[in-house]
Amino acid sequence: MSGNDILLVEDEPAIREMVSFALGRAGLQVREAEDVTEAQSLLADKLPDLVLLDWMLPGVTGIDFARRLKREEYTRELPIIMLTARSDEDDKVGGLEAGVDDYVIKPFSPRELVARIRAVLRRARPEPADEPLSVDELQLDPSSHRVLARGSQLEMGPTEFRLLQFFMSHPERVYSREQLLDRVWGRNAYVEERTVDVHILRLRKVLGPYGYDRMVQTVRGAGYRFSAKV
Known part of the structure:
Protein backbone atom coordinates (compact mmCIF):
# COMPACT_ATOMS: atom_id res chain seq x y z
CA MET A 1 0.00 0.00 0.00
CA SER A 2 3.00 2.32 0.12
CA GLY A 3 2.98 5.33 -2.13
CA ASN A 4 -0.78 5.95 -2.00
CA ASP A 5 -1.72 9.60 -2.36
CA ILE A 6 -3.80 10.95 0.55
CA LEU A 7 -5.54 14.34 0.56
CA LEU A 8 -5.77 15.64 4.12
CA VAL A 9 -8.38 18.37 4.65
CA GLU A 10 -7.94 19.75 8.18
CA ASP A 11 -7.99 23.35 9.41
CA GLU A 12 -5.93 22.82 12.59
CA PRO A 13 -2.20 23.13 11.77
CA ALA A 14 -1.09 20.96 14.70
CA ILE A 15 -3.32 18.07 13.63
CA ARG A 16 -2.25 18.46 9.98
CA GLU A 17 1.39 18.30 11.00
CA MET A 18 0.89 15.25 13.24
CA VAL A 19 -1.15 13.33 10.67
CA SER A 20 1.18 14.18 7.78
CA PHE A 21 4.19 13.03 9.79
CA ALA A 22 2.53 9.75 10.79
CA LEU A 23 1.33 8.95 7.27
CA GLY A 24 4.69 9.89 5.77
CA ARG A 25 6.44 7.46 8.13
CA ALA A 26 3.99 4.78 6.95
CA GLY A 27 5.03 5.37 3.33
CA LEU A 28 1.94 7.33 2.33
CA GLN A 29 2.14 10.55 0.33
CA VAL A 30 0.15 13.43 1.80
CA ARG A 31 -1.16 16.64 0.30
CA GLU A 32 -2.65 19.15 2.74
CA ALA A 33 -5.59 21.54 2.52
CA GLU A 34 -6.92 23.74 5.32
CA ASP A 35 -10.39 24.25 3.83
CA VAL A 36 -12.72 23.05 1.07
CA THR A 37 -11.60 25.71 -1.42
CA GLU A 38 -7.99 24.57 -1.22
CA ALA A 39 -9.08 20.93 -1.31
CA GLN A 40 -11.03 21.47 -4.51
CA SER A 41 -7.99 23.05 -6.14
CA LEU A 42 -5.84 20.03 -5.20
CA LEU A 43 -8.52 17.62 -6.43
CA ALA A 44 -8.64 19.39 -9.79
CA ASP A 45 -4.87 19.06 -10.08
CA LYS A 46 -4.78 15.35 -9.26
CA LEU A 47 -7.31 12.90 -7.88
CA PRO A 48 -5.97 11.24 -4.69
CA ASP A 49 -6.48 7.63 -3.64
CA LEU A 50 -8.30 8.69 -0.46
CA VAL A 51 -9.56 11.85 1.27
CA LEU A 52 -9.01 12.31 5.00
CA LEU A 53 -11.63 14.89 5.89
CA ASP A 54 -12.24 16.87 9.08
CA TRP A 55 -15.92 17.28 9.96
CA MET A 56 -15.66 20.84 11.32
CA LEU A 57 -14.12 23.05 8.63
CA PRO A 58 -14.46 26.82 8.13
CA GLY A 59 -17.03 27.80 5.52
CA VAL A 60 -18.24 24.53 4.01
CA THR A 61 -18.29 21.70 6.56
CA GLY A 62 -16.60 18.39 5.92
CA ILE A 63 -19.89 16.49 5.82
CA ASP A 64 -21.30 18.88 3.19
CA PHE A 65 -18.11 18.52 1.17
CA ALA A 66 -18.38 14.72 1.41
CA ARG A 67 -21.92 14.90 0.00
CA ARG A 68 -20.68 17.10 -2.83
CA LEU A 69 -17.86 14.67 -3.68
CA LYS A 70 -20.30 11.76 -3.82
CA ARG A 71 -22.62 13.69 -6.15
CA GLU A 72 -19.91 14.52 -8.67
CA GLU A 73 -19.16 11.78 -11.19
CA TYR A 74 -15.41 12.51 -11.18
CA THR A 75 -15.10 12.00 -7.39
CA ARG A 76 -18.03 9.65 -6.70
CA GLU A 77 -15.88 6.58 -6.06
CA LEU A 78 -13.24 8.43 -4.04
CA PRO A 79 -12.87 6.82 -0.57
CA ILE A 80 -13.44 9.22 2.35
CA ILE A 81 -12.47 8.85 6.00
CA MET A 82 -13.97 11.44 8.34
CA LEU A 83 -11.94 12.84 11.22
CA THR A 84 -14.36 13.99 13.88
CA ALA A 85 -14.84 14.67 17.57
CA ARG A 86 -18.49 13.71 17.09
CA SER A 87 -19.06 10.23 18.49
CA ASP A 88 -22.87 10.27 18.64
CA GLU A 89 -24.56 7.48 16.72
CA ASP A 90 -26.77 9.95 14.82
CA ASP A 91 -23.70 11.79 13.57
CA LYS A 92 -22.10 8.55 12.42
CA VAL A 93 -25.26 7.48 10.62
CA GLY A 94 -25.51 10.89 8.95
CA GLY A 95 -21.94 10.61 7.75
CA LEU A 96 -22.40 7.09 6.41
CA GLU A 97 -25.53 8.19 4.59
CA ALA A 98 -23.47 10.96 3.01
CA GLY A 99 -21.13 8.32 1.60
CA VAL A 100 -18.27 8.41 4.10
CA ASP A 101 -16.37 5.10 4.17
CA ASP A 102 -15.11 5.22 7.74
CA TYR A 103 -14.83 7.35 10.89
CA VAL A 104 -11.86 8.08 13.12
CA ILE A 105 -12.88 9.75 16.38
CA LYS A 106 -10.62 12.45 17.84
CA PRO A 107 -8.38 12.05 19.72
CA PHE A 108 -6.93 9.12 17.81
CA SER A 109 -3.61 7.33 17.64
CA PRO A 110 -1.57 7.68 14.43
CA ARG A 111 -1.21 3.91 14.34
CA GLU A 112 -4.98 3.41 14.35
CA LEU A 113 -5.41 6.04 11.63
CA VAL A 114 -2.87 4.35 9.34
CA ALA A 115 -4.58 0.97 9.90
CA ARG A 116 -7.99 2.45 9.02
CA ILE A 117 -6.60 4.08 5.88
CA ARG A 118 -5.03 0.84 4.69
CA ALA A 119 -8.28 -1.06 5.34
CA VAL A 120 -10.36 1.42 3.34
CA LEU A 121 -7.84 1.41 0.48
CA ARG A 122 -7.99 -2.40 0.35
CA ARG A 123 -11.77 -2.31 0.14
CA ALA A 124 -11.74 0.45 -2.45
CA ARG A 125 -9.21 -1.28 -4.68
CA PRO A 126 -9.97 -4.98 -4.83
CA GLU A 127 -7.70 -7.18 -6.84
CA PRO A 128 -8.74 -7.44 -10.49
CA ALA A 129 -11.01 -10.40 -11.08
CA ASP A 130 -9.39 -13.35 -12.85
CA GLU A 131 -12.66 -14.97 -13.85
CA PRO A 132 -12.98 -15.55 -17.60
Missing part, protein backbone atom coordinates in the same frame (compact mmCIF):
# COMPACT_ATOMS: atom_id res chain seq x y z
CA LEU A 133 -15.43 -13.29 -19.41
CA SER A 134 -17.67 -14.42 -22.24
CA VAL A 135 -20.10 -12.70 -24.60
CA ASP A 136 -21.54 -14.82 -27.38
CA GLU A 137 -18.46 -16.72 -28.68
CA LEU A 138 -16.03 -14.00 -27.65
CA GLN A 139 -14.01 -15.11 -24.63
CA LEU A 140 -11.42 -13.27 -22.54
CA ASP A 141 -9.30 -14.96 -19.88
CA PRO A 142 -7.42 -12.44 -17.67
CA SER A 143 -5.24 -15.09 -15.99
CA SER A 144 -3.79 -16.41 -19.26
CA HIS A 145 -4.16 -13.06 -21.06
CA ARG A 146 -5.89 -14.71 -24.03
CA VAL A 147 -8.82 -13.63 -26.16
CA LEU A 148 -10.68 -16.18 -28.28
CA ALA A 149 -13.25 -15.47 -30.98
CA ARG A 150 -15.13 -18.57 -32.09
CA GLY A 151 -12.23 -20.68 -30.88
CA SER A 152 -9.51 -18.66 -32.64
CA GLN A 153 -6.97 -16.76 -30.56
CA LEU A 154 -6.80 -13.03 -31.25
CA GLU A 155 -3.59 -11.03 -31.12
CA MET A 156 -3.94 -7.59 -29.57
CA GLY A 157 -1.85 -5.09 -27.64
CA PRO A 158 -1.99 -4.76 -23.84
CA THR A 159 -4.06 -1.57 -23.98
CA GLU A 160 -6.63 -3.14 -26.31
CA PHE A 161 -6.76 -6.15 -23.98
CA ARG A 162 -7.44 -3.93 -20.94
CA LEU A 163 -10.01 -1.95 -22.90
CA LEU A 164 -11.84 -5.12 -23.99
CA GLN A 165 -11.67 -6.54 -20.47
CA PHE A 166 -13.21 -3.36 -19.07
CA PHE A 167 -15.93 -3.31 -21.74
CA MET A 168 -16.82 -6.98 -21.24
CA SER A 169 -16.95 -6.43 -17.46
CA HIS A 170 -19.29 -3.43 -17.87
CA PRO A 171 -21.63 -4.17 -20.78
CA GLU A 172 -24.53 -1.97 -21.88
CA ARG A 173 -23.22 1.15 -20.14
CA VAL A 174 -21.99 4.25 -21.94
CA TYR A 175 -18.56 5.58 -20.94
CA SER A 176 -17.10 8.90 -22.02
CA ARG A 177 -13.51 9.16 -23.22
CA GLU A 178 -12.58 10.76 -19.90
CA GLN A 179 -14.12 7.89 -17.94
CA LEU A 180 -12.32 5.31 -20.08
CA LEU A 181 -9.01 7.11 -19.56
CA ASP A 182 -9.65 7.06 -15.82
CA ARG A 183 -10.73 3.41 -15.63
CA VAL A 184 -8.46 1.78 -18.26
CA TRP A 185 -5.35 3.98 -18.41
CA GLY A 186 -5.43 5.09 -14.76
CA ARG A 187 -6.23 8.30 -12.94
CA ASN A 188 -2.81 9.84 -13.30
CA ALA A 189 -2.08 8.87 -16.91
CA TYR A 190 -1.12 11.85 -19.06
CA VAL A 191 -2.88 10.75 -22.21
CA GLU A 192 -5.05 12.81 -24.56
CA GLU A 193 -8.70 11.84 -24.88
CA ARG A 194 -8.28 11.25 -28.63
CA THR A 195 -5.92 8.39 -27.75
CA VAL A 196 -9.03 6.47 -26.69
CA ASP A 197 -10.38 6.71 -30.25
CA VAL A 198 -7.13 5.28 -31.64
CA HIS A 199 -7.29 2.23 -29.38
CA ILE A 200 -11.00 1.76 -30.04
CA LEU A 201 -10.20 1.60 -33.77
CA ARG A 202 -7.42 -0.92 -33.13
CA LEU A 203 -9.72 -3.06 -31.01
CA ARG A 204 -12.43 -3.00 -33.67
CA LYS A 205 -9.88 -3.98 -36.30
CA VAL A 206 -8.90 -7.08 -34.30
CA LEU A 207 -12.52 -8.03 -33.64
CA GLY A 208 -13.72 -7.19 -37.17
CA PRO A 209 -12.98 -10.49 -38.98
CA TYR A 210 -15.31 -12.28 -36.54
CA GLY A 211 -18.04 -9.63 -36.58
CA TYR A 212 -17.54 -8.59 -32.97
CA ASP A 213 -16.46 -5.06 -33.85
CA ARG A 214 -20.19 -4.23 -33.91
CA MET A 215 -20.22 -4.73 -30.11
CA VAL A 216 -17.90 -1.75 -29.58
CA GLN A 217 -20.46 0.94 -30.27
CA THR A 218 -20.07 4.70 -30.60
CA VAL A 219 -22.77 6.66 -28.80
CA ARG A 220 -22.87 10.01 -30.50
CA GLY A 221 -22.00 12.90 -28.20
CA ALA A 222 -21.56 10.60 -25.19
CA GLY A 223 -18.77 8.06 -25.72
CA TYR A 224 -18.62 4.30 -26.19
CA ARG A 225 -20.67 1.29 -25.13
CA PHE A 226 -20.05 -2.47 -25.33
CA SER A 227 -23.22 -4.31 -26.27
CA ALA A 228 -24.25 -7.57 -27.87
CA LYS A 229 -27.40 -5.79 -29.03
CA VAL A 230 -27.25 -4.19 -32.48
Whole structure:
Protein backbone atom coordinates (compact mmCIF):
# COMPACT_ATOMS: atom_id res chain seq x y z
CA MET A 1 0.00 0.00 0.00
CA SER A 2 3.00 2.32 0.12
CA GLY A 3 2.98 5.33 -2.13
CA ASN A 4 -0.78 5.95 -2.00
CA ASP A 5 -1.72 9.60 -2.36
CA ILE A 6 -3.80 10.95 0.55
CA LEU A 7 -5.54 14.34 0.56
CA LEU A 8 -5.77 15.64 4.12
CA VAL A 9 -8.38 18.37 4.65
CA GLU A 10 -7.94 19.75 8.18
CA ASP A 11 -7.99 23.35 9.41
CA GLU A 12 -5.93 22.82 12.59
CA PRO A 13 -2.20 23.13 11.77
CA ALA A 14 -1.09 20.96 14.70
CA ILE A 15 -3.32 18.07 13.63
CA ARG A 16 -2.25 18.46 9.98
CA GLU A 17 1.39 18.30 11.00
CA MET A 18 0.89 15.25 13.24
CA VAL A 19 -1.15 13.33 10.67
CA SER A 20 1.18 14.18 7.78
CA PHE A 21 4.19 13.03 9.79
CA ALA A 22 2.53 9.75 10.79
CA LEU A 23 1.33 8.95 7.27
CA GLY A 24 4.69 9.89 5.77
CA ARG A 25 6.44 7.46 8.13
CA ALA A 26 3.99 4.78 6.95
CA GLY A 27 5.03 5.37 3.33
CA LEU A 28 1.94 7.33 2.33
CA GLN A 29 2.14 10.55 0.33
CA VAL A 30 0.15 13.43 1.80
CA ARG A 31 -1.16 16.64 0.30
CA GLU A 32 -2.65 19.15 2.74
CA ALA A 33 -5.59 21.54 2.52
CA GLU A 34 -6.92 23.74 5.32
CA ASP A 35 -10.39 24.25 3.83
CA VAL A 36 -12.72 23.05 1.07
CA THR A 37 -11.60 25.71 -1.42
CA GLU A 38 -7.99 24.57 -1.22
CA ALA A 39 -9.08 20.93 -1.31
CA GLN A 40 -11.03 21.47 -4.51
CA SER A 41 -7.99 23.05 -6.14
CA LEU A 42 -5.84 20.03 -5.20
CA LEU A 43 -8.52 17.62 -6.43
CA ALA A 44 -8.64 19.39 -9.79
CA ASP A 45 -4.87 19.06 -10.08
CA LYS A 46 -4.78 15.35 -9.26
CA LEU A 47 -7.31 12.90 -7.88
CA PRO A 48 -5.97 11.24 -4.69
CA ASP A 49 -6.48 7.63 -3.64
CA LEU A 50 -8.30 8.69 -0.46
CA VAL A 51 -9.56 11.85 1.27
CA LEU A 52 -9.01 12.31 5.00
CA LEU A 53 -11.63 14.89 5.89
CA ASP A 54 -12.24 16.87 9.08
CA TRP A 55 -15.92 17.28 9.96
CA MET A 56 -15.66 20.84 11.32
CA LEU A 57 -14.12 23.05 8.63
CA PRO A 58 -14.46 26.82 8.13
CA GLY A 59 -17.03 27.80 5.52
CA VAL A 60 -18.24 24.53 4.01
CA THR A 61 -18.29 21.70 6.56
CA GLY A 62 -16.60 18.39 5.92
CA ILE A 63 -19.89 16.49 5.82
CA ASP A 64 -21.30 18.88 3.19
CA PHE A 65 -18.11 18.52 1.17
CA ALA A 66 -18.38 14.72 1.41
CA ARG A 67 -21.92 14.90 0.00
CA ARG A 68 -20.68 17.10 -2.83
CA LEU A 69 -17.86 14.67 -3.68
CA LYS A 70 -20.30 11.76 -3.82
CA ARG A 71 -22.62 13.69 -6.15
CA GLU A 72 -19.91 14.52 -8.67
CA GLU A 73 -19.16 11.78 -11.19
CA TYR A 74 -15.41 12.51 -11.18
CA THR A 75 -15.10 12.00 -7.39
CA ARG A 76 -18.03 9.65 -6.70
CA GLU A 77 -15.88 6.58 -6.06
CA LEU A 78 -13.24 8.43 -4.04
CA PRO A 79 -12.87 6.82 -0.57
CA ILE A 80 -13.44 9.22 2.35
CA ILE A 81 -12.47 8.85 6.00
CA MET A 82 -13.97 11.44 8.34
CA LEU A 83 -11.94 12.84 11.22
CA THR A 84 -14.36 13.99 13.88
CA ALA A 85 -14.84 14.67 17.57
CA ARG A 86 -18.49 13.71 17.09
CA SER A 87 -19.06 10.23 18.49
CA ASP A 88 -22.87 10.27 18.64
CA GLU A 89 -24.56 7.48 16.72
CA ASP A 90 -26.77 9.95 14.82
CA ASP A 91 -23.70 11.79 13.57
CA LYS A 92 -22.10 8.55 12.42
CA VAL A 93 -25.26 7.48 10.62
CA GLY A 94 -25.51 10.89 8.95
CA GLY A 95 -21.94 10.61 7.75
CA LEU A 96 -22.40 7.09 6.41
CA GLU A 97 -25.53 8.19 4.59
CA ALA A 98 -23.47 10.96 3.01
CA GLY A 99 -21.13 8.32 1.60
CA VAL A 100 -18.27 8.41 4.10
CA ASP A 101 -16.37 5.10 4.17
CA ASP A 102 -15.11 5.22 7.74
CA TYR A 103 -14.83 7.35 10.89
CA VAL A 104 -11.86 8.08 13.12
CA ILE A 105 -12.88 9.75 16.38
CA LYS A 106 -10.62 12.45 17.84
CA PRO A 107 -8.38 12.05 19.72
CA PHE A 108 -6.93 9.12 17.81
CA SER A 109 -3.61 7.33 17.64
CA PRO A 110 -1.57 7.68 14.43
CA ARG A 111 -1.21 3.91 14.34
CA GLU A 112 -4.98 3.41 14.35
CA LEU A 113 -5.41 6.04 11.63
CA VAL A 114 -2.87 4.35 9.34
CA ALA A 115 -4.58 0.97 9.90
CA ARG A 116 -7.99 2.45 9.02
CA ILE A 117 -6.60 4.08 5.88
CA ARG A 118 -5.03 0.84 4.69
CA ALA A 119 -8.28 -1.06 5.34
CA VAL A 120 -10.36 1.42 3.34
CA LEU A 121 -7.84 1.41 0.48
CA ARG A 122 -7.99 -2.40 0.35
CA ARG A 123 -11.77 -2.31 0.14
CA ALA A 124 -11.74 0.45 -2.45
CA ARG A 125 -9.21 -1.28 -4.68
CA PRO A 126 -9.97 -4.98 -4.83
CA GLU A 127 -7.70 -7.18 -6.84
CA PRO A 128 -8.74 -7.44 -10.49
CA ALA A 129 -11.01 -10.40 -11.08
CA ASP A 130 -9.39 -13.35 -12.85
CA GLU A 131 -12.66 -14.97 -13.85
CA PRO A 132 -12.98 -15.55 -17.60
CA LEU A 133 -15.43 -13.29 -19.41
CA SER A 134 -17.67 -14.42 -22.24
CA VAL A 135 -20.10 -12.70 -24.60
CA ASP A 136 -21.54 -14.82 -27.38
CA GLU A 137 -18.46 -16.72 -28.68
CA LEU A 138 -16.03 -14.00 -27.65
CA GLN A 139 -14.01 -15.11 -24.63
CA LEU A 140 -11.42 -13.27 -22.54
CA ASP A 141 -9.30 -14.96 -19.88
CA PRO A 142 -7.42 -12.44 -17.67
CA SER A 143 -5.24 -15.09 -15.99
CA SER A 144 -3.79 -16.41 -19.26
CA HIS A 145 -4.16 -13.06 -21.06
CA ARG A 146 -5.89 -14.71 -24.03
CA VAL A 147 -8.82 -13.63 -26.16
CA LEU A 148 -10.68 -16.18 -28.28
CA ALA A 149 -13.25 -15.47 -30.98
CA ARG A 150 -15.13 -18.57 -32.09
CA GLY A 151 -12.23 -20.68 -30.88
CA SER A 152 -9.51 -18.66 -32.64
CA GLN A 153 -6.97 -16.76 -30.56
CA LEU A 154 -6.80 -13.03 -31.25
CA GLU A 155 -3.59 -11.03 -31.12
CA MET A 156 -3.94 -7.59 -29.57
CA GLY A 157 -1.85 -5.09 -27.64
CA PRO A 158 -1.99 -4.76 -23.84
CA THR A 159 -4.06 -1.57 -23.98
CA GLU A 160 -6.63 -3.14 -26.31
CA PHE A 161 -6.76 -6.15 -23.98
CA ARG A 162 -7.44 -3.93 -20.94
CA LEU A 163 -10.01 -1.95 -22.90
CA LEU A 164 -11.84 -5.12 -23.99
CA GLN A 165 -11.67 -6.54 -20.47
CA PHE A 166 -13.21 -3.36 -19.07
CA PHE A 167 -15.93 -3.31 -21.74
CA MET A 168 -16.82 -6.98 -21.24
CA SER A 169 -16.95 -6.43 -17.46
CA HIS A 170 -19.29 -3.43 -17.87
CA PRO A 171 -21.63 -4.17 -20.78
CA GLU A 172 -24.53 -1.97 -21.88
CA ARG A 173 -23.22 1.15 -20.14
CA VAL A 174 -21.99 4.25 -21.94
CA TYR A 175 -18.56 5.58 -20.94
CA SER A 176 -17.10 8.90 -22.02
CA ARG A 177 -13.51 9.16 -23.22
CA GLU A 178 -12.58 10.76 -19.90
CA GLN A 179 -14.12 7.89 -17.94
CA LEU A 180 -12.32 5.31 -20.08
CA LEU A 181 -9.01 7.11 -19.56
CA ASP A 182 -9.65 7.06 -15.82
CA ARG A 183 -10.73 3.41 -15.63
CA VAL A 184 -8.46 1.78 -18.26
CA TRP A 185 -5.35 3.98 -18.41
CA GLY A 186 -5.43 5.09 -14.76
CA ARG A 187 -6.23 8.30 -12.94
CA ASN A 188 -2.81 9.84 -13.30
CA ALA A 189 -2.08 8.87 -16.91
CA TYR A 190 -1.12 11.85 -19.06
CA VAL A 191 -2.88 10.75 -22.21
CA GLU A 192 -5.05 12.81 -24.56
CA GLU A 193 -8.70 11.84 -24.88
CA ARG A 194 -8.28 11.25 -28.63
CA THR A 195 -5.92 8.39 -27.75
CA VAL A 196 -9.03 6.47 -26.69
CA ASP A 197 -10.38 6.71 -30.25
CA VAL A 198 -7.13 5.28 -31.64
CA HIS A 199 -7.29 2.23 -29.38
CA ILE A 200 -11.00 1.76 -30.04
CA LEU A 201 -10.20 1.60 -33.77
CA ARG A 202 -7.42 -0.92 -33.13
CA LEU A 203 -9.72 -3.06 -31.01
CA ARG A 204 -12.43 -3.00 -33.67
CA LYS A 205 -9.88 -3.98 -36.30
CA VAL A 206 -8.90 -7.08 -34.30
CA LEU A 207 -12.52 -8.03 -33.64
CA GLY A 208 -13.72 -7.19 -37.17
CA PRO A 209 -12.98 -10.49 -38.98
CA TYR A 210 -15.31 -12.28 -36.54
CA GLY A 211 -18.04 -9.63 -36.58
CA TYR A 212 -17.54 -8.59 -32.97
CA ASP A 213 -16.46 -5.06 -33.85
CA ARG A 214 -20.19 -4.23 -33.91
CA MET A 215 -20.22 -4.73 -30.11
CA VAL A 216 -17.90 -1.75 -29.58
CA GLN A 217 -20.46 0.94 -30.27
CA THR A 218 -20.07 4.70 -30.60
CA VAL A 219 -22.77 6.66 -28.80
CA ARG A 220 -22.87 10.01 -30.50
CA GLY A 221 -22.00 12.90 -28.20
CA ALA A 222 -21.56 10.60 -25.19
CA GLY A 223 -18.77 8.06 -25.72
CA TYR A 224 -18.62 4.30 -26.19
CA ARG A 225 -20.67 1.29 -25.13
CA PHE A 226 -20.05 -2.47 -25.33
CA SER A 227 -23.22 -4.31 -26.27
CA ALA A 228 -24.25 -7.57 -27.87
CA LYS A 229 -27.40 -5.79 -29.03
CA VAL A 230 -27.25 -4.19 -32.48
